[in-house]
Structures are given as C-alpha cells and as structure tokens.
Amino acid sequence: MVTVSESPRESGETAETADRADATATHDTDYPLRVEGLRKEFGGITAVDGATFEVEAGSLTGLIGPNGAGKSTTFNCITGIYEPTDGAVYFDGEDVTGLEPYQVAQRGLVRTFQIARELGEMTVLENVMLAPRDQRGEALWRSVTPGVRGGVVEQEAEVRDRAWEMLEFFEIDHLAEEFAGNLSGGQRKLLEMARVLMTDPEMVLLDEPLAGVNPSLENKLLDHIHDLRADGYTFLLVEHDMEVIMENCEHVIVMHQGSVLAEGDAEDIRSNESVIEAYLGEDV
Amino acid sequence: MSPVADTTEQFTTDDLAEFTRESSAATALGALALVWVALSVLSLVGVGGIVPPLRELVMVLAVYAGLVFAIGALWRYSKSDALLIVGVMLALYVVFGVAMVVFLELPLNGLVNTLRRITFLSAVYAMLVLALNLHWGYTGLFNIGVAGFMAIGVYTMAIISGPELGLGLPLPLGIVGGVLASALVGLIAALPALRLDADYLAIVTVAFSEIIRLTLNSSVFAEMTLFGTTVGTGGGQGIRTPENPIRAIFYTDPGDTSAGLTPVGDVLFEVTGSLKVFLVSGVGIRDSVVIGLAYVIALVAIVAAFYWLLRRIGNSPFGRVLKAIREDEMVANSLGKDTQLFKIKTFMVGCALMGLAGILWRGSTGFTIPSDYMPIQTFYIFLALIIGGAGSNTGSVLGGIVFATLLFEGPPQLARIIPVLLDDLFGLQITDAPNTSIEAIAPLSSLDVTPFIAYSLENISTLRFIFLGVLIVYLMQNRPEGLLGHRKESAAAVDLSAGRNGGGDRE
Secondary structure, eight states: OOOGGGOHHHHTOOHHHHHHHHHHHTSOOSOSEEEEEEEEEETTEEEEEEEEEEEOTTOEEEEEOSTTSSHHHHHHHHTTSSOOSEEEEEETTEEOTTOOHHHHHHTTEEEOOSSOOOOTTSBHHHHHHHOOSSOGGGSHHHHHSTTTHHHHHHHHHHHHHHHHHHHHHTTOGGGTTSBGGGSOHHHHHHHHHHHHHHTOOSEEEEESTTTTOOHHHHHHHHHHHHHHHHTTOEEEEEOSOHHHHHHHOSEEEEEETTEEEEEEOHHHHHTOHHHHHHHHTOOO | OOHHHHHHHHHHTOTTHHHHOHHHHHHHHHHHHHHHHHHHHHHHTTOOTTHHHHHHHHHHHHHHHHHHHHHHHHHHHOOOHHHHHHHHHHHHHHHHHHHHHHHHOOOHHHHHHHHHHHHHHHHHHHHHHHHHIIIIIITOOOOOOHHHHHHHHHHHHHHHHOSSSSOOOOHHHHHHHHHHHHHHHHHHHHHHHHTSOHHHHHHHHHHHHHHHHHHHHOGGGTOEEETTEEEOOOGGGOEEOOOOGGGGGTBSSTTOGGGOBOHHHHHHHHHHHTOOOSSOOSOOOOHHHHHHHHHHHHHHHHHHHHHHHHHHHHSSHHHHHHHHHHHHHHHHHHTTOOHHHHHHHHHHHHHHHHHHHHHHHGGGSSEEOGGGGOHHHHHHHHHHHHHHOTTOHHHHHHHHHHIIIIIIIHHHHHHHHHHHHHHHHHOOOOOSOOSSHHHHHGGGGGTOOHHHHHHHHHTHHHHHHHHHHHHHHHHHHHOTTOTTOSOOOOOSSSOGGGGOOSOTTOO
16 A cells, blocks of 8 residues: 555646646635635525635544534535525635536535445446546547547556556555446445545545444544545545544534534534534524 | 456456357257258158258258357457457358358349348448447437437438539538538537436437428428529438449449449459359349449448547547446536536537438438438437447447347348248248238138238238337346446556556455
C-alpha cells in the first residue's frame, strides 16, 4: 500500500492543479465553503430553513442532526442536485448557487452518496478512471481522430496509473477488473471514496459514509479520511451517529428543523442544552 | 494473472460454453457420421426408397453439427473478435450453401445470389445494430425510432440527388446531406426528451419515427414545384433513388447499360459469365449478381469502418462517460461530467450513422417507399442487438449477422426446402396452399396434413413474426445479455492491466 505522503494528490499533479492553486490564492481560502441563509421548500414543507455555516479549509467538519433535520437536503443544495429556494452557496469565493451538479464538481467540490452508487456494469478500475477532471479524451473528436488521439492515450496512461495507486491506497486493487456491481457493501463505500478522490477535489462532502458499515471497516474508512485530511483535503461529513462525529471532527455543526442549531467543537456541542433537547426530542 | 484466476475467469465471463455446448455437438456429429456410414452401405448394396434421400439429409445434418462444433471452439478459444465474426459468417455461408445445393440443386448463379443476399442483409443490419448499440448499449438511450432516422437519411439523399423529384445534385452531396439531416432531426428529437427520463425518450422517438413515415406517405408533400424544379417525397408511391455508384466500375454510363462496358466490367463479366463449374445450368453468374456482389464487398468494408469508429468511441474517456450515464447518470454528473451534452452528442452521432446505414441499404436498391420504415424495422434492429449482446460492438455485428441470416432470411429458405424434403422422404406432394386457415386445418381430422403444411409454408413470413416474438420473450427471460454475454469491452484508450505496479497480493 502506498503511504500517505505519496498520496494521489501529489502523484496526480497536473497543469490544471497548479492553475487552480493560483486561482484559489486570490480568494478567501480560509473558508472555502460558505452557506448563507439557505432555504429549500418542497411544496408546503420547508426542509432547510435559513441554514448558515462555513467550513474551514483543511478541516474535518461534521454536520449532524436528527432524522429530518435537513442535512441531506442541504448537501443536495450545495452540490447542485436541488436548486435552493433562497440563500446562497459560495465555494472558493465564487457564487455556485443553482449551478448544475457537474459545474459544482468541476470547481473541485465533490460528494459521495448516502447509499453507495457504484457503476455496476463497469469495472472497478473504469469506475475510478471515470472521475478525473479535464480528461482530453472526453471530447468526442479527440477520442476518434487519428493523430490527435495520441494525446488522449498519453493522458489515459497517467490516469490509469493514478487509478491503480488509488485502488492500492484503499486496498481494493485486487478487485480492479471486477464489475463494480459484484462488490460487497463495504467495498462499494471504499470505491466511492476512491472515485471521488480521483477528481482531485479541493473539498469532499461525505454523505453518511459509515452507514451500514461494520466496525472494522468503519475504523478503516475513518483512518483513510484522517490520512487524507492530513494531506490537505477539506471534508464535510454528514452523520447522524453522534459518537462518530464527536470523536473525529474538530468542528461540529448541528442542524435541527432545517436550520443550524449550534456550532463549535465537540465539547461545546456535548454541553449544549438545546442540542441535547433536540436529540432527546424534548419540547423546549 | 495466476493460472487459478485464469480458470475462474473462463467460467464466469466466458460462459459461452453454456450456449454452444461443444460436447453435445461433438456427440451429435459422431452419431450422424455413424448413421451416414450405415445409410451409405445400404444404398451401395442397392437399397432404394427412403435410404438415398435420408442419407443426403443425414449428411447435411452432420455438416451442420460439425459447424456448430467448429464455431463453439472458435468462440471459446479465439482471442480475435474479427476472426470470430468472419468465422460465423463463413459458417453461415456453408449452412445456406449446402442446403441450397443439396436440396434445391441451385445453379451457381442462384447460389452466389443467395450468399450475396445474406451478406447484404447482414452488413446493413450490422451497421444499424452498431449505431443502436451506441445509443442503447453504451449510453442507455432507449431510441425506438431507428426506422425514422433511416428514412430521413434516405429521403434527404433521394431529394438532393435523385433522378426524379430530386434536385439532381451529385450523389456525395446527397449522402452527406442525408447524414447531416438525420443528425439534425436526432437533435430536434433529443433536445426536449433527453432532459426527461429514458421512457420519455422512447415515446418521443417512436412518435417521431411514425410522424416522419406518415409525412412521407402523405400526398401533400408528394410533389411540389420550388423555383421551377419539381421536388417531393413521392407519397405512398415512393421515391426513386440514384443509380448505385458501384455500377460505374462496370459500365461506362451507370445509368444506361447499352452504353458499353468499362475494361474492368468487360473482363470480369467475361469470366463470371463463363463459370459453369458445377451444377451446369447453361449460365455462369449473371452480370446483375456480379454488380450486387461488388456492392456487398463495399458494404462489408463500410461495416468495418463503422466498427472501427464505434470501438474508438467506446474505448476512450468519452465512451467511459457514456457507460457511466447508462449505469447512473447522477453519479457521472456529480463527478463533473456534463451528461446532457454527452447524451446529445451521442444521440446525434448515432442518428447520423442510422441515416447513413439507411442510405446504404434502402438508397441502393433503385427506389424506396414509406412502408420500408415501419416500426417493425426498429423492432428487428433491437432484436438483433439483444441477440448479439447490448453494450458490445462485436456482439452487435454478430447479432446483425445471426438475425439477418438465420432468423430473417432462414425461414423463407427453409420454406423452400421443406416441400422438397417431404417429397423425397415421404412422397408427400405439397401442392397449392389453401386460402384460409379453416381449409388448412379441417383436413387434419382425416389425417391429411398436406394442406396444413402448404398453408404454413405459404405464410412463413407471418409465422416468422410470431417466432421472433416468442424468441425475444425467451431471450429476455433467459439470456438478456445476448450471445456475447456481459463482455468486458474496456472503456479506456489504453491497456488497463498494464498500470499495476508491484502486482501486490493478487490471488
């Protein structure tokens, strides 16, 4: 297995990573993600009601809340799957409110899904190779035209080598040529993480990455997340398991009934009266 | 990869053994050979009656069993897809050729023409299935309006370059125009529908296809005068298409055979016309068949070009995104792929290829009518794709071949052979078929099967339709992945296994 220091981030350094680094330097990089007054209504139901929070660069921030608190909807609004009714989302100082999911992802903000969504009839390696941004061969004419395809093949070799490293990092390289649909639940979670990291993101939104995962795999996943964080990635982690968040995140955001109820480190949250009430379901 | 991993892969991915049971084919071959020897001995000592025709039949069946065995082996051990395709095609030549010669005693001209016909149909189906595979097999775009996009290509070509009702412009212009028109109509159909779910695309495409056919069929657009030129669709009467340009190889004036032959035509017709090698019938191969044969050779080259193009599209990052869209569009979108754009591009390319295939098929035969583009045409192409295995380009070509020869062209040929066989073996004379099914079934009560058989053979194309329906139900239930199964045609422009460093602890 590769060590963290030779993580994919460095090995996959390309021209565009450098470009992006330049671009981000001019923006407010301390808090790459800022959500302001986010509101999402479905018919008569208000799922998110004026949520406002920021995520610090290089942090592992947790987003918790009881079922129905609006965590997933917030996620979907940030990543462009839903268009917010009101409010704004800024990423790297840029307004990304209402953009399509692919536009958000192209800016370096990518997500995983609550239920792992593997591409079943593609091999594990193909799943991972799909992800990188700015692949030249994604232009039809470049993929087909003789002569021009040379550049595509060259980049493909790079992408493939990075993909193998990524699979080794997550210890699923022995499954590389299997169809992703044949993987077990836990392996799918690992694949999903590997795929997201292959996009060389600046920030990753993890939607309940530990749901339905056994304790040993849970620890492994958390180890991976900590390793990657140490490497400079920013994570926003949605969980409804209090313990996981408390033990792993240095900053915690608590949502309740569509808005942010409390924010702070684990200790603050633990001693916060309203959080306890929200979780125990007592009336205020 | 270790030998252990190799064996498992053979059994999991290469489950073709299941389909072509080599061992049973070998057993059948042996048994048939034994029976044949026995029958030969009998006929040698002068036993007549049923023995000589039975011996013929057994011989043909033995050849078929041998072919199944050979194709099974090729299927299992051939690493080359091209070899597999050529092998299947050659085997089908033998299947048809042997039956034609032994039972129908077809002269050389008839034999060559039959083989030309099945190759022609295989080629045009292969092209259409390859194009549909890009839509459905790769991207999951459920286009059930294939016939409509073919019609657009053919009619645009005919109106630009046709001899009547056309502008009379050069043919290359007509072909390019037809292909572009198909792509454009594809875009118009796709824009509203691709935003919605797959089912809506299906509804929109089939509706489009029928609107196109009914418009072409309508007398309103049959003929009109624009700027002093008469153009139109010809309505239900159909429209004439330009002369097949392949004729220029043989005739100095392709439109007028009396104008004389080119040197190539002169020499070639001389040779083919004098071929009377076997089953002498007074003629060699007719000139028209030779011209058709030349066109089919050109078509096969174009199929190869289609295959090359689509493989190239598939084995690339572009193709990888298409597969991802098929599997889960939201995932592809969330990874930064503008899936909408990918879908539109793919839809247009596929429609353009459908238009081109239509031109090469319906545009090559002198004239075309709107009923060439009934929804059933689309159904046939889908069936061929399902047989071959959606998602695989090699499977698409094989599906096209198997469908066009065995399923489409096979039953009518079988209907020609069966009466001969029945006459030889049992002395049953299949005479004129009765006009109604009552007249066919009623005599069964008095154990007279002849009218029923005659009626069935007369209506073989209807029966074929029922048979194909049953087949598709069977396939969807038992083998939805088609002949080639879930093949791993890797969606990458490089060898994927090459990138592994160190090897790790692979089993």
